[in-house]
Amino acid sequence: QLQLVQSGGGLVQPGGSLRLSCVASGAPLDYYSIGWFRQGPGKEREGVSCISSTGGWANYTDSVKGRFTISRDNAQNTAYLQMNSLKPEDTAVYYCNARNYLYNYWGQGTQVTVSS
Numbered sequence: 001q002l003q004l005v006q007s008g009g010g011l012v013q014p015g016g017s018l019r020l021s022c023v024a025s026g027a028p029l030d031y032y033s034i035g036w037f038r039q040g041p042g043k044e045r046e047g048v049s050c051i052s053s054t055g056g057w058a059n060y061t062d063s064v065k066g067r068f069t070i071s072r073d074n075a076q077n078t079a080y081l082q083m084n085s086l087k088p089e090d091t092a093v094y095y096c097n098a099r100n101y102l103y104n105y106w107g108q109g110t111q112v113t114v115s116s
Contacts, residue, residue, distance in 0.1 A: 002027045002105040004096050009110030012086055016114070020081040022096030022107050030054070030074040033099050036081045038092035038112075048094070049081060063089075086114045 008020040022034070035050040049070040051058040058070050069082040079096055091114050096107040 002029075002032070002098055002103075004098060004105055004107035006094070006096055006107040006110045009094065009112045011113045011115065013116050014087060014114055016086050017082070017084045018086065018112060020083065020094055020096070020110060020112075022079040022081075024077040024079075024098060028074070029072070029077045029079065029098065031100060032105070034070070034072055034079040035097040035099060036070060036079075037095045037097060038090075039095070040089070040092040043092070045095075051079070083112070086112075088114045090114050 003025050005023045008018055012018050030053055033050060033053050036048040037045050038048050039045040047061060048064055049060045049068055051070045051072055055072050060068060067085045072079040090112060092112060093109045094112050095109045098105045
């Protein structure tokens with residue numbers, strides 16, 4: 001099975017930036033599309049961004065367009081979420097997800113807190 005280990009979360013001031021990483025092991029990541037999800041306090045989990053297995057296309061939820069960038073490096077079995085111009089409402093636990101037609105594999109989650 002695929003295992004996903006996340007890093008890069010933390011505390012940042014409004015307007016700051018963070019880059020989340022999701023390192024896969026156990027299978028080649030290029031067999032999976034990648035999604036980033038988040039769950040803020042008192043909120044349901046929402047999709048933030050996703051990218052195809054080859055990186056040929058990507059999409060974003062409206063609230064992060066122009067601020068977040070999803071990418072992947074299949075040679076390193078790693079996916080990224082670059083987060084710029086962070087807002088307090090971006091505060092959440094962020095999860096990476098690797099998907100094929102049968103399975104969804106999840107990272108352990110990492111806390112992102114945007115606060116002054």
